[in-house]
Amino acid sequence: MLAAMIDLYYWPTPNGWKITIALEELGLPYAVKPVNIGRGEQFRPEFLAISPNNRMPAIVDDDPPGGGAPLAIFESGAILQYLADKTGRLVPRDVRARYEVLQWVAWQVAGLGPMAGQAHHFRQYAPEKLPYAIDRYTNEVNRLYGVLDRRLSDREFVAGEYSIADIAIYPWVVPWQAQGQQLSDFPHLERWFRTIEAREAVKRGLEVGKELRVPKMDDDAKKVLFGQTAKSVREQR
Template identity: 50%
Template sequence: MIDVHYWPTPNGKKVTILLEELGLPYRIVPVNIGRGDQFTDDYLKISPNNRMPAIVDHEPADGGPPLSVFESGAIMLYLAEKAGRFLPTDVRGKYEVIQWVIWQMANQGPKFGERGHFSRVAPEHGDQSYAQRRFNDETHRIYGVLNNRLYDRRYIAGDDYTIADMISYPWTAGWKAQGIDLGEFKYFKRWFEELSERPALKRGMEASVGEVEDPASVSPEEQERRRKLLYNQRARPAPVA
């Protein structure tokens, strides 16, 4: 059994898509990132960066004690290697996939995330027009990278569906809210529509943590606690020896 410490964001959905595609048994452990669950001491033990997702594999391949893995890209590589699927074993094919997994982690995810952040900043925090323009442009550029990549191949890493596709898909599911015209990116559109029909991918995208908290139920005091915890974070002090 694999515990998935999860919240239904694009980064969380990458992992549930892969687990559904693999047919591996897993249990969702909700990590309410709006409440700050990712900052608890117990969670820090498996995710030192205080971010979601993370997994705990209770049956690792070496037969040892439970193994935890954090960072969605590392989780994708771990699970694909464990199952022997969706990651080629030959050196050229393997690194074709790995470089696109790293591309997603270093480019698509962060840039799309910053675009979303600056689009939501309240006016009282000042003029955000430069940041909005920068990350809108980067988002558009990255769709172009995918479109150009897909014009002469079925999937991101070639002829086969791999974790390179699964890791990129969830961040593109919000293309409309990101201001993207799919008609401008016809090769990406073909890929996106094909993947959207995969039953396992649909199940992974729909993975639930149960009933979502009603924001109106959160007291002003709790809202203030969360703001202090979640925003403008600085370094966490190291433990005292």
């Protein structure tokens, strides 16, 4: 009998790295299924059946808790919580400690990720350099770094022990230079960042799919990634 396997639908981006890092930390067997988001593979009907929001990462677990049919999950925050619950690791059982972790996962998903993503877009990819947009999102990322720095001023990790909160946040700090930030401005965050990046599982997670990365986004990829509407999904039916 083949060992149970998690299929990971993936492209090497901060949201993808969250899941490869978690899988490496937890030692769960997984198979990478590349989804080339610059070529529109996220709109294929078979992927939309797994991830209706046409975003990676997504997983399909052949051996979900309780048995039964394979379980598909999309959205990186939900996947992190699922993997932690499946293994009983990287998230506390105590309700207070558990929600200490989960609220910081939500902070990343709702705040740091979207704001850093907009900073990346307007600083690197927008066809026009719009000072208002660049300043707006660069400054908001700066504020969020400040929140994180203050949080880490009296603790080693974001929410008690090392957890999915750290795993969620770290990949979105990796491209700090592209966000217009300086880690040296945030000494507690920088100390935490260096601690996380030294973990062997984190190193392995960041290496997954490294060969898939391209040095510069071409015009076709920009059209796919930055021109999406409801029509993009409807055309794949």
